[in-house]
Amino acid sequence: MTQFFLGLALALVLFAAGGFVVHIVTQRKVIYRWSYRILFSGFAVLTLYLGLRYYDLGAAPVLTLKSSLVFFAWAVIGACLLFQLRFKLMVLSSFATPLAACLLIVSSALPGGEAIVKPMYKSLWLTIHVGTIFMGNGIFALTFLAAIMYLIQERQIKKKQFGGFFNRLPSLATLDAVNHYTLIYGFPLLTVGMVTGAIYAQYALGSYWRWDPKEIWSLITWLFYATLLHERLAVGWRGRRAAILSIAAFMVLIFTFVGASLWLSDYHSFKTLRGGMTP
Amino acid sequence: MIKFLDIGINHETAPVEVRECLAREETTSFRVLESFRNLPCVSEGLFVSTCNRVEMFCITPRPDEARRQMISLMARLGGIPEGEFTGMLYIHEDMEAVRHIFRVASSLDSMVLGEPQILGQIKEAYFQATREKTSGVILNRLMHRAFHVAKRVRTETGISDAAVSISYAAVELAKKIFHELQDKAILLIGAGEMGELAARHLMRQGCSSIRVANRTFERAVGLAKAFGGEAVSFEEIGPQILEVDIVITSTASRGYVIEHDLVKGSLRKRRNRPLFFIDIAVPRDVDPKVNTLENVYVYDIDDLRSVTELNMEQRRQEAVKAERIVREEVLKFEKWLKTLAVVPTIISLKEKAERIRRNELKKSLGSLEGLSPEQRSAIETLTVSITEKIINDPILVLKRKAERPSRDLYLDMARTLFNLDQEDN
Numbered sequence: 120m121t122q123f124f125l126g127l128a129l130a131l132v133l134f135a136a137g138g139f140v141v142h143i144v145t146q147r148k149v150i151y152r153w154s155y156r157i158l159f160s161g162f163a164v165l166t167l168y169l170g171l172r173y174y175d176l177g178a179a180p181v182l183t184l185k186s187s188l189v190f191f192a193w194a195v196i197g198a199c200l201l202f203q204l205r206f207k208l209m210v211l212s213s214f215a216t217p218l219a220a221c222l223l224i225v226s227s228a229l230p231g232g233e234a235i236v237k238p239m240y241k242s243l244w245l246t247i248h249v250g251t252i253f254m255g256n257g258i259f260a261l262t263f264l265a266a267i268m269y270l271i272q273e274r275q276i277k278k279k280q281f282g283g284f285f286n287r288l289p290s291l292a293t294l295d296a297v298n299h300y301t302l303i304y305g306f307p308l309l310t311v312g313m314v315t316g317a318i319y320a321q322y323a324l325g326s327y328w329r330w331d332p333k334e335i336w337s338l339i340t341w342l343f344y345a346t347l348l349h350e351r352l353a354v355g356w357r358g359r360r361a362a363i364l365s366i367a368a369f370m371v372l373i374f375t376f377v378g379a380s381l382w383l384s385d386y387h388s389f390k391t392l393r394g395g396m397t398p
Numbered sequence: 399m400i401k402f403l404d405i406g407i408n409h410e411t412a413p414v415e416v417r418e419c420l421a422r423e424e425t426t427s428f429r430v431l432e433s434f435r436n437l438p439c440v441s442e443g444l445f446v447s448t449c450n451r452v453e454m455f456c457i458t459p460r461p462d463e464a465r466r467q468m469i470s471l472m473a474r475l476g477g478i479p480e481g482e483f484t485g486m487l488y489i490h491e492d493m494e495a496v497r498h499i500f501r502v503a504s505s506l507d508s509m510v511l512g513e514p515q516i517l518g519q520i521k522e523a524y525f526q527a528t529r530e531k532t533s534g535v536i537l538n539r540l541m542h543r544a545f546h547v548a549k550r551v552r553t554e555t556g557i558s559d560a561a562v563s564i565s566y567a568a569v570e571l572a573k574k575i576f577h578e579l580q581d582k583a584i585l586l587i588g589a590g591e592m593g594e595l596a597a598r599h600l601m602r603q604g605c606s607s608i609r610v611a612n613r614t615f616e617r618a619v620g621l622a623k624a625f626g627g628e629a630v631s632f633e634e635i636g637p638q639i640l641e642v643d644i645v646i647t648s649t650a651s652r653g654y655v656i657e658h659d660l661v662k663g664s665l666r667k668r669r670n671r672p673l674f675f676i677d678i679a680v681p682r683d684v685d686p687k688v689n690t691l692e693n694v695y696v697y698d699i700d701d702l703r704s705v706t707e708l709n710m711e712q713r714r715q716e717a718v719k720a721e722r723i724v725r726e727e728v729l730k731f732e733k734w735l736k737t738l739a740v741v742p743t744i745i746s747l748k749e750k751a752e753r754i755r756r757n758e759l760k761k762s763l764g765s766l767e768g769l770s771p772e773q774r775s776a777i778e779t780l781t782v783s784i785t786e787k788i789i790n791d792p793i794l795v796l797k798r799k800a801e802r803p804s805r806d807l808y809l810d811m812a813r814t815l816f817n818l819d820q821e822d823n
Contacts, residue, residue, distance in 0.1 A: 276574060277689065279701050281708065286559060290577035291672065355669025358693045 121175065124168035125189065129223045131161030132196065136220040139213040143287055151209050158216055162196045169193060178240040181249045184381065188226035190249070191376070192219040194257025198301075202261055206297060208289055214264040244319035252312030256372060258305035259344070263369035265297040266362035273359055295357050298365055302351065306344050313337060336375035343368035400441070400536065401461040404495035405468045405487055406453025409509045412486040419476035420452040426475060427523070430454065431530035433471055439463040442537040446502070446523040448516065450509050455499060457536050461491065496540065496731055500724045503544040504551040505558075512557035512713045517548045539734065547727045554723060557716040560709030564592065565599040567705040568676045568697070572600060572644055575674050575695060582643040584608040586625075587635065587655060589617050592678045592699075593648030600644060601625060609642065611635055613649070639664050639673070646676045647683035655683040662691055676702070737800040743809050744793050746818040751785045792816075 138154030141147075169190065172180035181187040199215035202208070272288045275281050288294070316337075317327040328334060347364045350356035356364075407417060420426070427445045434443035434456065443456040454472065458464035469487065473480040490498045501507045505516045524541045527533040533541070552558055561570040569579075576582055582605045586597045589612050597608060608627035612618035615631060622629040630638055639645065639661065649655055656675065665673075675696040677684040682698050689696035697705075759781050763774065792812055799808040813819050 272574070276571070276695055279697070279704070281705070285574070286556075290574050292575065292577035296577075355666075355671075357670050358672065360692060 121168055121171045124164055124171065125227075128161050128165040128168055129220075129227060131157050131164060132192070132216065132220050132223055135161055135212075136216040139216050143210060143213040146287065151212075154216075155203070155212065158196065158212065159200065162193070162200060165189070165193045165196065173246075176236050178236050178242075179246045179249050181253070182236065182240065183229075184377070185226050185229040187249075187253075187376075188222045188229070190253050191256060192222035192226070194253040195219040195222065195260045196257075197254070198257035198261050202258075202297065202301070205300070206293070208293065208297065210268070210288060211261065211264065211297070214268065215261060218260060218264065239323045242319060242323065244315055244322060248312055248316040248319050250312075251308045251315065255305045255308035255312055256376065258301050258308065259365075259369055259372055262298055262301040262305060262365045265294050265301065266365040266369075269294040269298065269362040270359065270366075273362075291358065295361070298361055299351060299357075302344065302348050302365070306348050309341060309344060313341060333375060336371070336378075340368065340372045340375050343371050401458050401464075402455070402490075402492050402495040403458055403461055403464055403468070404453060404455045404490040404498050405465065405472065406446070406451060407486050407488070408451040408453070408507065411488055416476065416478065416483075416486060417450065417452060419478060420447065420472065427526055428530065430471065430475065431527060431532045434532045435530065437464070437467055439467060440532075442527075442534045443532045444523055444527045444537060444541070446520060448519045451502070451507075453502075455495065455537075457534075465489065493728055493732055497724060497728045499540065499544050500547045500727055501721075503548040504720055504724060505548070506551070506717055506720055506724065510562055511710070511717055512562075514552075514558055517545070520544065520548075536735075536738070540731065543727060543731050547724060550723050550727070551720040555716040555719040557713050557720055559716075560712050562706050562710050562713065564678070564699070564702045564706060565596045567702050567709070568596045568646075569599050569603050571695075571697060571705070572674055573603075575672050576643065578604075580604045581606050583641060584627075585630075585635070585638050585642040585645045586610045586621070586627075587632075587645065587647040587683065588612060588649030588651075588679065589614075589621055590648030590650075590678060593646045593676075594621065596646050596676055596678065597625065600646075605644070609638055611638070636660055636664070640667050642673075643671065644674045644676065645684075646678065648678040649683050651679070651683060652681060654685045655679075656685060656688060658685045658687040658691075661688050661694060665691060665693070678702075733801055736805070737797065739805060740796045740800045740809060743812055743818065744796055747789055747792065747812065747816055750816060750818060751789045755781050755785045 135154045135158035138150055138157060142151040142154060169180060172186070176182075179190075181190050195215055196219045199212055199219070202211060268288050269291060271284055272291055272294060275285050276291065316334075320329065321327045343364070347356075347361065347368060350364075351361055407420070409417070427447055430445040431443065434440045434445075434454075439458050439460040440456045441458060443454065446453050446455070452472070454468050456464055456468065469484060470480060472487075473483045476483070498507070503517055503520045505511065505513050508516050520541075524533065524537075527537065561567045572579060572582075579600060582600075584597055584600055584605050584607070586593055586608060589610075601608060608622070608625045609630045610618045610622040610625065610627055611630045611632050611634065612621070613632055615629065618629040618631075635655070639656075645656070647655055656677075661673070670693050672693045672695070675684045675688065675694070677696060677698040680699060684696050684698070686696065686698075688694055759778065763769075763777070766777075769777070796808060796812060799805045
C-alpha cells in the first residue's frame with residue numbers, strides 16, 4: 120500500500136513539474152494554478168507515505184539513500200509551497216518541482232529493500248535530528264535555486280542582452296530577498312539539526328562528537344552558511360557575491376549528504392545505517 | 399438592412415494641425431452626438447476623439463446619405479473646407495468598420511502599437527454615447543465585444559508587455575532591479591529634457607524622493623521645486639551617491655561626471671545596495687567601466703534605445719497574433735448580427751402562440767367548473783408545453799438558417815405560414 124502512495128506521489132509531482140515548465144514557457148496562469156493544486160496533492164500523498172513508513176519502521180525513514188532522497192524531495196516541496204505562500208513567486212515552483220521530481224526519480228531507480236531498524240534508531244532525537252536537517256536542506260535548495268535565477272537575471276541586465284528569461288524571472292531585489300530569507304529560516308534549522316544530532320550521539324553512542332567524516336563535512340557546510348549569513352547581516356553582502364556563495368554552500372551540502380554518506384562516512388554511512396538488508 | 403460606417407482621420411492620414419482642429423474643444427463630442435440624434439439616417443452613433451484620431455462610427459439604414467452627412471459634419475466641426483478634407487479621411491463599411499473598431503480598441507491601429515490608453519478613451523467615448531442616448535442594441539453589443547477583444551489581445555498576446563519609450567524602458571529596468579520603487583531615491587544630474595522626463599516617470603511610479611544637481615544652481619532649484627524635491631550643488635554628487643538608488647544624468651559635460659573610482663569608493667558605505675545609472679547624455683556622463691562594479695548597473699541612451707527597439711519588434715510579432723484574434727471576433731460578431739434578423743420573427747411567433755393559448759385556455763376554463771387549483775395549474779402547464787413543443791421546431795429551423803443565404807426565404811415562409819405579418823399589423 121505504501122508503495123502505491125509513493126508511486127502516486129511521484130506521478131503527481133512529475134505532472135506538476137511538467138505543468139510548471141509549461142507555465143514558464145507559455146506564462147498561462149491557469150496552467151500554473153492547476154500545477155500548484157497537483158503539487159499540493161502530491162505533497163499531501165508524500166506526507167501520508169512518509170507517515171505510514173514512520174509508523175511501519177518505528178523510526179524516521181532515512182536509513183537508506185533511497186528513502187532519504189524521498190524525504191529530501193518532500194522537504195524541497197514543502198519549502199517551495201511555504202515560500203510560494205510567502206513571496207507569491209510563481210517561477211520558484213518551475214525550478215523547485217523539477218528538482219524534487221529528479222530526487223524522487225533517482226530514489227525510485229535505486230535498489231529497494233528495507234533497512235533493519237536497530238532499537239537505537241527508534242528514538243525521538245533521531246527524528247528531530249534528521250527532520251530539522253532535512254527541512255533546512257529543503258529550504259537551502261530554494262536558496263540555491265534563487266541564486267541560480269539571480270545569476271541568470273543579473274547577467275541579462277548587466278550584459279543588456281535580454282533572453283527569454285528576462286520577463287519570466289522576477290526582479291533582482293526579489294531573488295535576493297528569497298536568498299536572504301531562505302538563509303534566515305534554513306540556518307537555524309540546520310543548527311538545531313546538528314545540536315540535536317550531537318545530543319542523540321551522546322545518548323546513543325556515548326559521545327557528542329566522534330569526528331566522523333559526515334560530522335566534519337556537516338560542520339564545513341554549517342560554516343559556509345554561517346559565513347554567508349554573517350556577511351549578509353554584518354557587512355551587507357548581497358546580489359552576485361551572495362548568490363555565488365549560496366551555490367557553493369549548497370554544493371558542499373549535497374556532497375555532505377550523498378558523498379560523505381556513501382564513500383567517506385563511518386557510522387553515518389548508509390551501509391552502516393542499514394545494518395543489513397532484508398530481501 | 400442595417401449598415402455600419404466608420405469615417406475618420408488618424409496620425410497616418412492627417413497632419414497634427416488638422417487633428418487639433420477637430421479635437422480642440424471639450425464640447426465637441428457632445429455636439430457630434432447631438433447631431434447624430436437629430437439625423438434620421440443615423441440610428442446609432444459613436445464619436446471617438448483622441449490626440450491621434452478623430453472618428454465617427456454609425457449604424458445606418460441609408461449609408462450613402464449617412465456618409466455625406468458625417469463628412470460634412472466633420473468638416474464643419476474642424477472649420478475645414480470639405481474639398482480639402484476628404485483626401486485625409488478613411489472610410490470603412492460594414493464588417494471592415496467592425497474590424498476597424500476592434501483594432502482601434504486593441505490598440506493595433508495606434509501610433510505606439512499596444513499602448514494601453516486607447517482602450518480607456520474608447521470606453522469613455524462609448525459611455526458618452528450611452529449618456530447621450532445615441533447607442534442602442536447593436537452598438538452596445540459591438541462595443542462590449544470591442545472591449546472583450548481588447549482584453550483578449552492584452553491577455554493572450556504579449557503586445558503590451560514591453561516598454562517602447564526611453565522613459566518607460568528606464569522604469570521597466572528599474573523595476574527589474576529594485577522590484578518596487580516606492581522607497582527609492584533619485585538623483586537627477588543636469589537639466590536635460592529627456593532626463594527630466596525619465597525622472598518624472600520614475601516619480602510617477604512611486605519613487606519617494608528626488609534631488610537635483612545642476613551646474614547652474616538656480617536651474618537646479620527651479621527643477622527641484624517642480625518635482626517637490628531638493629536641489630544640491632554639483633560638488634555634492636559624491637556624498638549624494640551614498641544615499642540614492644537611481645541616478646539620471648543628462649548634462650552637456652564633455653567628460654565623465656561620474657567616475658569609476660567615485661562609485662567604487664561608495665559601494666561599501668552603501669552596504670552594497672544596488673545602484674542604477676540612467677545616462678541619457680551625449681557624450682556620456684558615466685564612465686562605462688562603472689557597469690563592471692558589483693550591484694551597479696549603467697544604461698546609456700543607446701542601451702535604452704536598443705531595449706525599446708527590441709520591445710517594439712516583440713510587439714510587432716505579437717500583433718500578428720492579435721490580428722488573428724480580431725479576425726476571429728469579427729466573424730463571431732457577424733454571426734450574431736445575422737441571427738439578429740430572425741429575432742423579430744421568432745418573437746412574433748412566440749407571441750402569437752402565447753396569445754392563442756391564453757384565449758383558448760380562457761374559453762375552456764369557463765366551461766370547466768369545479769376544478770381544484772391543482773387541476774387548473776395542471777391544465778395551464780399542459781397548454782404551455784403543447785404550444786412550446788409545436789413552435790419549437792420552426793424556431794430551431796429559423797435559428798439554423800440565420801447565417802445561410804436562404805434565411806430570407808425561410809423568414810418569408812414562416813411569416814406566411816403562421817400569418818405573422820397580418821398579426822403584426
